[in-house]
Amino acid sequence: MERSSTGIALIGSGRMGSFHGETVSRRLPGAHLAAVADPAPGAAAALAGSLGADRAYTDTADVWADPAVAAVVIAAPARFHADLVVAAARSGKAVFCEKPMALTLADADRAVDAARAAGVPLQIGFNRRFAPDWAAARALFANDRIGTPRLIRSLTRDPGGFDPARVPPDTIFRETLIHDFDTLRFLNPGAAAVEVYAVADALVEPGWRDRGLLDTAVVTVRFDNGAIGVAEACFEASYGYDVRGEVLGSRGMATMGDGRRTGMTYSGAGGRLIETARGDQELFAGAYTAELAAFVESVRAGRPSDPESHRTAASGEDARAALAIALAAAESVRAGRPVAVGK
């Protein structure tokens, strides 16, 4: 028998919200877009109309009260994430929250506690865990093909074109590199970050350096098993969107990410040319669908957040651990020295 469809409410109708909404309504059999919520007048209604969502709300209280909503996808601005997770969990909704789940460790704790208390699934949008290269690398640990990790690397480069006036301080750590911090942890299963040293600067927009913009950063992370991680980000790469990873262990190395748009190669008068991906929604299209499919599965299974299992999906605890690294990195830049990762 065909299984019944899971009703999902989308909270936030911006760039990521629209994309997640499209995934739910068009690429995710087994789920449907029950509602869209956004406080901006007309925004929710417009997106709900184009995606065929059942309802549009401007007040999230209506989402919490809607019995057709089994789960929420939170894609509001980052500063609202933790409160939204708490409210959604308290109303018994399963929660998928875009990264970062919170901006402080205290808020992260509140979010994790709320989901745990309510017994609802809580999954964070660390999408790379669902990208085929990263999933395949992680699977190597199961056969001991990597051994003990020694050197781990993760990098994120955006295609540029950002508005420096709209980049809050610490964005590069809390919103960009937090992906890489999670990847370092994903490629070093069971280990905990202990100390961080970060170097960051305004190299893309040097004129904004005095206003505190940080658009390029390198972060060294020491783990309690000795492994040394390096996370690196830049807000502008001329060639597009670029995400790569690598783990060197005592038995072998895995490398991930090549940024190609397809496997087709063109050779012409100028040499050999390979088209590169120009954005996250292109490079990680499959991963974005896969992470929501996994979320829908956990909603159907009624599984709450389980911090112990080393499953692919990122838990609230994973989000908190990545945030702790991000906060230490930001502090390291301010202090100009290595900083211990907060407990």
Added chain:
Amino acid sequence: MERSSTGIALIGSGRMGSFHGETVSRRLPGAHLAAVADPAPGAAAALAGSLGADRAYTDTADVWADPAVAAVVIAAPARFHADLVVAAARSGKAVFCEKPMALTLADADRAVDAARAAGVPLQIGFNRRFAPDWAAARALFANDRIGTPRLIRSLTRDPGGFDPARVPPDTIFRETLIHDFDTLRFLNPGAAAVEVYAVADALVEPGWRDRGLLDTAVVTVRFDNGAIGVAEACFEASYGYDVRGEVLGSRGMATMGDGRRTGMTYSGAGGRLIETARGDQELFAGAYTAELAAFVESVRAGRPSDPESHRTAASGEDARAALAIALAAAESVRAGRPVAVGK
């Protein structure tokens, strides 16, 4: 508003039928599996049950009569394809038919004529057209990046493990290489094949050579624009399933297909290791979904088969043209000389 769902009946519940059925029921929003039909007692019911199809039939007449069925996916044995296309078209159903659409040119003409007369869409399962590498290569023609094709190549290698007793003569041409013949045409838009020379042998199973088995073949195809194509197939490659293509034109070259399972690369004591795909449903998972998604779109649009447009989806006319090459190739092996492609 959410668009209504297109009811699709699956005809044939074997390996490809099951896979297409799964795609329709689980990976294809906008469509649902309205029915499964298979003459084998219990086969349709079993697959319908596991996939949540609404109905199961043993007689295709019930499919033709079912008003909930707007379109059919034909995945029965090849010898029934043409008759099924004709019957489905006459009952007004849109038709997606696995390759080969027919085994003779006369049957191919019947199928094409029936779809045209009924004004229903007719799409053939040449899935590579929907694989990203191949689609990207074809797109290069639009910008004149390739120029006039001179040398074109397409190859298919299966991972082996076939039962030689179950391989009818000409299978390698009519069921395997027909993909490559279509690819040669896809990479040489607007040109027609004029002459074929084929060499084929039983190299995987030499003991079956005397019984007419052909498991390895190389086919040279001359086109009316001068381009020379080479299609190559082998039923066993130790490393898995391998499909590649290449077109060299006056302005540039495109190469397609690398057979990797993912972009992850492992380096260990034995060197660098890359996992290779082990089957078509793995290597072309996305293409199989994309071709059915395109079919559903054409059903919704009510577009009939349009042989003139150089769209991605393969038409009945495309299927006939590939079949003509396959038949000439088989004849070339028997005659030991080049053979003109039938009109």
Added chain:
Amino acid sequence: MERSSTGIALIGSGRMGSFHGETVSRRLPGAHLAAVADPAPGAAAALAGSLGADRAYTDTADVWADPAVAAVVIAAPARFHADLVVAAARSGKAVFCEKPMALTLADADRAVDAARAAGVPLQIGFNRRFAPDWAAARALFANDRIGTPRLIRSLTRDPGGFDPARVPPDTIFRETLIHDFDTLRFLNPGAAAVEVYAVADALVEPGWRDRGLLDTAVVTVRFDNGAIGVAEACFEASYGYDVRGEVLGSRGMATMGDGRRTGMTYSGAGGRLIETARGDQELFAGAYTAELAAFVESVRAGRPSDPESHRTAASGEDARAALAIALAAAESVRAGRPVAVGK
């Protein structure tokens, strides 16, 4: 102790002659350029001067008589090759001859017989055997990593810019594809070609088709062990000089050749860009040196041509076997049918 230097005479001071001369005088410790010979007035003297050769001759008889010359490198026009090999061998000189060694099987036999009778080394300039990819592929046979070859491929594409008025008939078979025919044999050790079918046309210079120009060709070669080879050539590839090979056997596949200039990859606003090689002397620089180094070694060792050993260097017998395929290919184009390879 430093070993004494081998005196080499260069015969022919054209494009390949100059390059081989440079290799001998500048990149080949253990040998020196004892003489340059060319009938064109002043040509030998000019090249000898720039390369520091000891002597310049316009008459090859002077080379044969020169006691300082232990070995010759023949890089004269192809129609003189066989006579030069015979004369050099008779005078007791070791012989390195550019491909093709001869233009008829009778001439090939004369050349081979002369070297054998004189007991001098005879090596032919099939340089790919010394390119790292090809040598590594061949080495796989020693460990049975390939198994029995089934499908073999070799292609050569030149960067274009040729003068159609100066391309004699059959050039594509006797001077270009003869490399690929040798490669097919190199990748199918111990097997003999039995039948050839060739398709060829003037696709780069269609205006010269009526004058018999063949600038693009595909040749299917059947071997006595069942393996099917495909050799392909085109006189113009927009992206440069391209040589690739592949052998699929019962146990595994080897692929050779990627045409990159270096391993450096550039990514910029236009995507990812890889520089491609623009000529044979660039792509095979190392192989050209390695083949002459091997020749010098055989001169020092005093080993005559040994057709039995499956060594890397191509013997006169190898050259004859490749020529037999080339002649059959040319005949196949004229006859429009498969042609048996001459004994």
Added chain:
Amino acid sequence: MERSSTGIALIGSGRMGSFHGETVSRRLPGAHLAAVADPAPGAAAALAGSLGADRAYTDTADVWADPAVAAVVIAAPARFHADLVVAAARSGKAVFCEKPMALTLADADRAVDAARAAGVPLQIGFNRRFAPDWAAARALFANDRIGTPRLIRSLTRDPGGFDPARVPPDTIFRETLIHDFDTLRFLNPGAAAVEVYAVADALVEPGWRDRGLLDTAVVTVRFDNGAIGVAEACFEASYGYDVRGEVLGSRGMATMGDGRRTGMTYSGAGGRLIETARGDQELFAGAYTAELAAFVESVRAGRPSDPESHRTAASGEDARAALAIALAAAESVRAGRPVAVGK
């Protein structure tokens, strides 16, 4: 006319000395091995015999006095390098010195000053500058394809098998990573390193951690043009010897190094397999020859060390600058904080 041969004396007959000696005597036309010097009884004579050197010395004073020696290649233990450079320069010999040129900045200054005062060429063995990928990356700066560097990376991984008892403290910085520090500078022309932060540990041989072994390290280097460099090393990679580089600039990115032994790829039952290089003398065979060929050219040209030109060959000033980074990195590990690069 053939140019006269440059007489070179090799100082040190260990692993690198033997290899450089072989290069001089067998792969470097235009030069010959005039002498080998080594204080160990019999060592110089043995190597001189096998390589055909003219003379063997146990006392370097004999080298300085030998008029047949125009240049020296210093491959003695690192702690003797600076004194040997000074003595060789004072006796008017051109100097090629293996890295590191010195172990202290004062010694580096002495060496540079001696070469400058004597007006002799001084070249340091930073071989990657002569490897094709790195040279091609550097060439991109000439056309402004890179723009202003933002993120630079260089890594070195050895294949393991070292004896921890024989690894002095700071070896990873002064003998291994010094290559990478030079590469960071080579990929950031004209910029100077200002601050370094290093993390290092005994991860390959944890049992030796207490004795001060450092076998794995990550070093962050800030440059005065804002660029951030990361140098990384590990003394053991299961898959072999691995050297890679990358520079991301405002206009584009170059990546270098893929560690393949050849371009041949094998596909078999285990997937796709690529042989990896197992040592520096294999991976950088061509670069080792090219750097000595460049040195011989500078000896012939009589050019002294020119620190201003951004030529490929590394000068004494380049060696000093890389040493300053290495010393700061070692200090950073001891102090647990970022350290300014010494002037």
